[in-house]
Amino acid sequence: MEIELSEEQRAALEENRQRSEKISRLMGPYLLKRYRMLSETCNVCKNILLQSPQSVKYCVNCEEIEKDSSSANLLRRNEDSARQESSCVSGQRSVVELEIDYQLVESVLLAKLQDGVSTMRDTNSVEITIQQCQLIKIAAEALLAIRKLKDNM
Numbered sequence: 001m002e003i004e005l006s007e008e009q010r011a012a013l014e015e016n017r018q019r020s021e022k023i024s025r026l027m028g029p030y031l032l033k034r035y036r037m038l039s040e041t042c043n044v045c046k047n048i049l050l051q052s053p054q055s056v057k058y059c060v061n062c063e064e065i066e067k068d069s070s071s072a073n074l075l076r077r078n079e080d081s082a083r084q085e086s087s088c089v090s091g092q093r094s095v096v097e098l099e100i101d102y103q104l105v106e107s108v109l110l111a112k113l114q115d116g117v118s119t120m121r122d123t124n125s126v127e128i129t130i131q132q133c134q135l136i137k138i139a140a141e142a143l144l145a146i147r148k149l150k151d152n153m
Helices: 007-032 059-068 069-084 102-122 126-151
Strands: 036-041 048-051 087-089 090-093
Touching: 007 048, 007 059, 007 126, 036 087, 036 102, 036 126, 048 126, 102 126
Parallel strands: none
Antiparallel strands: 036 048, 087 090
16 A cells, blocks of 8 residues: 655655755764764754763754754864864974774664664654664664775775
């Protein structure tokens, strides 16, 4: 049985898909900076939360997309941040390189995928199942991005 969707419904689904992909792309750099993906969702927008190394919860959607709809501004902020982390050595600028422990990032993402599957298996709640599906999708996309980045190194 196929369900017919109106143009408005299709447009809304496409908009949600694009927003979800954008959130996934924006989460990658945070995971590389040792943010943790939580199994909790934002109270405002219901997206997966991240936790900073200082244990501060962070919602990419509320903090990045809703406040600043342009990815270019995020990229500019990241570049500015990298410039601020650069240091002067005998009059020459030397950028501090980010050491990435790919094994650690991959193992954390794989653990999140397994946690999501376990939680879905153990629940009867549709809301929790939806949240875990979002977590699994984002973790899987991040894992693919990390592996691609690692392969390009």
